[in-house]
Every structure is written in C-alpha cells, then in structure tokens.
Amino acid sequence: MYPTDRRYTKEHEWIKLDGATGTVGITDYAQHELGDVVFVELPKIGAKIAAGQSFGTVESVKAVSEIYSPVTGEVAETNAVLGNEPEKINQDPHGAAWLIKIKLANPSEVNSLMDAAAYQAYIAEKQKETSA
C-alpha cells in the first residue's frame, strides 16, 4: 500500500522527487497513529531547513507531533488546503494532503532514505512490538 515512487524516513515522513524539488508528507501509518488531525502548522515559503530538523507541527485531538524534514533545502511551496481542511491528512496522506515542497540542496540525498519495501518492513516490526 506504500507507493514505490518515493522514499520514507524513520519518523514516518515521505518525500517524492520531481527533478530537484521534493514533495513531503506524512505516511498513512503516521496519520493512523495520530488519529483525527485537527491542526497543521507549516513553515514560511523560502525558509531554509536541514535534514532531520523540525519544520512544522501536525496536531490531532490527542497529540502534538513535530514533522521532521527528510532532506536539506528551501521551502518552495506549502499546502494551503490544510489550513481549513487538516482532516485531509487522515483521508489522503500520500496524495492531496502533502505538506510542503522543498528545493533540495542535494537531490541525491534521498538515496539514503528507505524505499517502500524497507519502510513497510520497518513499520511491520513496530506493529509487532505494540500488538503482543
């Protein structure tokens, strides 16, 4: 179920590359763990962010979750739809509910991230831990 056209982080973000620009969102596993999303705070366009650095916040009824950048670069666009419809993150986390587009300083940086198969194995391991 995890699209193979993108890469994944251990913090449950995804990044899909189009030339030197990457679209970033959170995974279906992440939205499910969060529950009903009610608020999203995103960075300003032009903000410089480093790989592993928090660039925003996604809040559910219950929890506040920081979102970490998979790569280093500059924010090119943010998803304005999420301001009024944060629940889209629960409905379409891999599609319409992308968070930001980022101009990568070094596009080959994504190669160090997990592919879909590796991510799926990673979360299967996590799920095993919590459903003993």
Added chain:
Amino acid sequence: MTTPATSELRKTALNATHRRLGAKMVDFGGWDMPVEYTGIMAEHRAVRTAAGLFDVSHMGEIVVHGPGALELMQKVTCNNVQKLAVGQAQYSGLMTEKGTFVDDLLVHKMSDTHYYLCVNASNQDKDFAHIVQHNTTGAQVENAGEYYTQIALQGPKSAAILQRFTPVPLASIKYYHFTHGLVSGEECLIARSGYTGEDGFELYFAPEHSEKMWFALLAGGEPDGLISCGLGARNTLRLEAGMCLYGHEIDDDTTVWEANLGWICKMDKGEFLGRAALARQKEEGVKRTLVGFEMTDKLIARDGYPVLQNGEKVGQVTSGSPAPFLSKNIGMAYVPPALSAVGTQIHIGIRSHQAAARIVPLPFYKRP
C-alpha cells in the same frame, strides 16, 4: 514512540476484546487501555448525541465497612458522608493533612456501615495505604479493584438501551444514585453517574462476565447509535463538561478552594484531615484559581503550556484540547485570581507563539 512491552502493563478483563475489535491501545498510567476505536471525534459526538460504551475497569474500588466505617470516611474525605442516603453516591476528595488531594473519588453508601469507593486507577494503591494509615476507628478497609469490571454506558440514549437488559426500572434511579440488579442476567451494581457530562450509567460486576456483557450491550444499542469508545473521548468529554482530572486540575498540591470544588468541602461537618489547613487558606484567600478558557487564535493549548501576561509566565494550562462537540479549542488553567474574571483576555505560550484566549464560564458544555 516509546511503547513498553505490553507484558509490563496491567490489563482489564476486556483487554483481548478491545484488541479483537481493533482498538488503538496505549499505556494509560500503567494500564494497557483502548485510547480510541473509530476516532475520538466520532466517539465524542456519539456520546453527546446517542451513546458510547467505555471500559473503565482500570478504575480502583476500595471497600470500607464495619461499625467504624462512617467515622473513618468522615475523617479522610472532605464531603459530608453523613448526608448520604443508602443507594446514593457522592463526589468527594480524599484529603492529605495539608488539605490537598490524595485523590478525588465517588463514595457509594451501600448501608450505614458499608461504603464502596471508586478511585482513580493510578492512585488506587496510594489511596488504600492512606485510608489504612488513618484508620483509627477499627473499620475494615479492602482494596477491591481486582474483583470488578466497570463499564460506563454514557449518552442521551443510554437509559433506553440499558432498560432492554434489566428488569430494574431505570427511571427510578436518580442521578448520583445506584441500585443492585440484573443486567443481561448478571448481578450488577447499577449507578447513574459518569464522567462525560451526559446522562449515563456505570455498571460494576464480576470480571468473568465482561466480554459477554460488552457484546450484549453493544449489539443491543447499535440501532440507537451506540459505539465502543476509548479513553481519548472520555477525556475530551470530561473536559467539555468542566470536570477535574487527577494529575491535571487537582493533585497533592492543590486544594478544593483553588480548584473551584468548594461545593464538595463541608467545613461544618466536624473534624477531618486537612480541615485546619483548608480553614486557613479560606481565610487568607487563594493565590491561584482554576478557570476555563477558549482560544481566540486558531492554535490549540495543551496540558502544561504556560499562561502568559506581558510575556511573563503567570499560570499554567492543566488540560487543553480541541472540544469536538463545541468545535472550538478549550482548556482549563490555574491563573492568579486577578485574571480569573469571565471575559478576561489571557495569552498561552504555544511553541514560539503567544496565542490569545479568553476566560469563559465553566462548564463549557451543559447537557440540554
């Protein structure tokens, strides 16, 4: 995420049922409990408009009985147990000598010499030790949590649903009263009480009947919109209803006067633990007071965030969350009395923001 191995957590008799039904489970104060089934929003709204079913078996039960029972209860709690009729329940506080909360609890009067206490899960052992330590009246005190499953059926449809399962005429049980009777063929203590701000019932019964009871009620209430609910919705429901949660609004550092719980503290009932300290504070006045607020910015206040005035911390949020039924972001906080009037503008420190909020009357929600 830091979910410890589940074997370290305590489990209710319904643990396997929750897992089979696909509930999301979390470590809740050392208990492996369902935080949500279909989602906090949907569960919260179901309880406001129809009904919800909660497993609250993690709550503790303590039995105090024998000839010295009333005297001991009067000594360790701040409400007036003498005023209770048999079959009546009372919200109260278990007091330290400082007049602060060991716990908050429900006291059920079974007979003149028998009281059944429902206490918070994580405080159960501490409460039991505290009552035993102050037992100078010869009462019998028993830590009875393991002997009971507790299910809460809450919401405007709960009486209609429960009536199909019991010969007890539920209309005869007033709010904060209880009786004994059969539910789905099993002997239960049926209390009309809850922690949601809605009409509802709390059923206490032997754990071996747990799963059968759960599925019977769920199936019977389904046509009315009854759904399984987790502790996530329980928390947002109690917050909308302006009810205190131990460890948040009240703890062993807060008093009834600070928490606006003066109505459960009966200074004229005679001597009790903490009475002298409470009399002193009442005379001197409090330095902080619990208020309700709603955000006027879009941001969401959370437990522990600072209340700011001119950039300085002057108080602290005790509970903060979106309010699913009211569709706004609300919270409770301790603030200096000077900032406690309804309508007062305050700010909450949320990450790098100073977010605007306004003091509003409690409760946020009152059932129609």
